[in-house]
Amino acid sequence: MNPATLGLLYWRALILVENNELDISNIIIISAFGMFVLESLKVVQLLAQRMGASLTAAHAFFDLFDRIPTIDNGSNKGQELTNFSGETEFNQVKFIYPSRPAVLVLNKLQLSIKSGQRIALVGASGCGKSIIVQLLERFCHFTQGQLILDGVDIRQLNIQWLRSRLGVVSQVPVLFDLTIAQNISYGLENITMDEIVLAATKANIHEFIQQLPLGYETKVGVKGSFLSGGEKQRIAIARVLIRQPKILLLDEATSAMDPYNEQIVQATLEQAQTEDRS
Ligand SMILES: Nc1ncnc2c1ncn2[C@@H]1O[C@H](COP(=O)(O)OP(=O)(O)OP(=O)(O)O)[C@@H](O)[C@H]1O
Ligand SMILES: [Mg+2]
Known part of the structure; x- marks a missing residue:
């Protein structure tokens, strides 16, 4: 209720009291009741707005759940x-x-x-x-x-099956907030520490890992934020080499490395290609 309407009502009530047509206690009761009803309506209005927004958001979620992707990632x-x-x-x-x-x-x-x-x-x-x-x-x-x-x-x-045959090192390597060893062997089972070290050596990152106080147990942080771009790329390459994929896809995989490291990693990748992986 706006102040003008409220003023008008009080003015009208005062006239009624002056003319002894209305008791002052009745005015207090009516005013208190009016305020209580108004406050309750405000809460109802707020609830209605929030419920409307929630329903719209839920609708968007259900639309997303109902969407049928053109490529079914979980298909067997x-x-x-x-x-x-x-x-x-x-x-x-x-x-x-x-x-x-x-x-x-x-x-x-x-x-x-x-x-x-x-x-x-x-x-x-x-x-x-x-x-x-x-x-x-x-x-x-x-x-x-x-x-x-x-x-x-x-x-x-x-x-x-197809994805298991591909080894991909993407332009921006994705590392998980896990240890270096877990990042290299990610998704594989029964991998020995020797295999992890061999892959890291091939990717020319073993020496760097060894210098770290926790070595292969060092956590790399969210998205590998505790590592430089080139170190991330070499860990991503180690992760791919351990899988021995049939098709190796490198999307500017050495772009953040210095020329020395790049040369060593390139030589390793060439060697990996000539190895029998059948
Ligand atoms: N998700 C997306 N939606 C729409 N357009 C996209 C999307 N991702 C990439 N593109 C566009 O597709 C084109 C090809 O992108 P792509 O990433 O394959 O380029 P690129 O050759 O790898 O470039 P770079 O050398 O910079 O990595 C670009 O014009 C890009 O803007
Ligand atoms: Mg690109």
């Missing part, structure tokens, strides 16, 4: 190839981000990679190099064309 269906050689063919692949339909990121990409072949993609920033890696990982799906691995359409392959 699909082919698993024996003697997978890693032969990869991008056949007239087009890719457009659904959120940016006007931009054609990949336009009829034709690329054939033989088993054991090492290729590098070079291009300006934003030309679509990382997206090629993501398409192979099946993090997103191309708009048109075909992506064939060992003669089989990538969509026919079991996604868990």
Whole structure:
């Protein structure tokens, strides 16, 4: 109730009291009752607003739960190839981000990679190099064309099996807030300390880890925040090497390293490629 209305009511009540048409105690009771009702209405209004906002938020959540992703990450269906050689063919692949339909990121990409072949993609920033890696990982799906691995359409392959055959070191390596040893062996079972040390040695990070007071038990912090960019990259490379993947995808994996470390890690990666991993 606004002050003008309240003033008008008090003025009117005073006239009634003056004319002995209303008792002052009645005015006090009515005023107290009025204030109580108004305060209660304010609480109801506040509750209604909050409930409205909560319902809208819950709606957005339920829409998200109901969404059926085009790529089912948890699927166990699909082919698993024996003697997978890693032969990869991008056949007239087009890719457009659904959120940016006007931009054609990949336009009829034709690329054939033989088993054991090492290729590098070079291009300006934003030309679509990382997206090629993501398409192979099946993090997103191309708009048109075909992506064939060992003669089989990538969509026919079991996604868990496929990902277990790929080793990826992304442009910004993802480390977890765990120890260095746990980060290197992440997701693998029955890994010995010797295997972890071997992978770290190959990635030229073993000496650095040894110098730390807690060694391999050192926690790396959230997203590896206690480490430099190059150290993070070398741990990420150790994590990939321990898996001995059939296809190794390096997305500017040595970009934060100094030339000395980069040279050693590159040599290791070349050696890893020639090793028999069947
Ligand atoms: N989630 C996204 N939604 C919409 N567009 C995106 C998204 N991620 C990347 N892009 C766009 O897709 C294009 C290709 O990106 P991509 O990351 O593959 O480039 P890149 O060649 O790896 O570049 P860089 O060398 O800088 O890493 C860019 O123009 C980028 O802006
Ligand atoms: Mg990139």
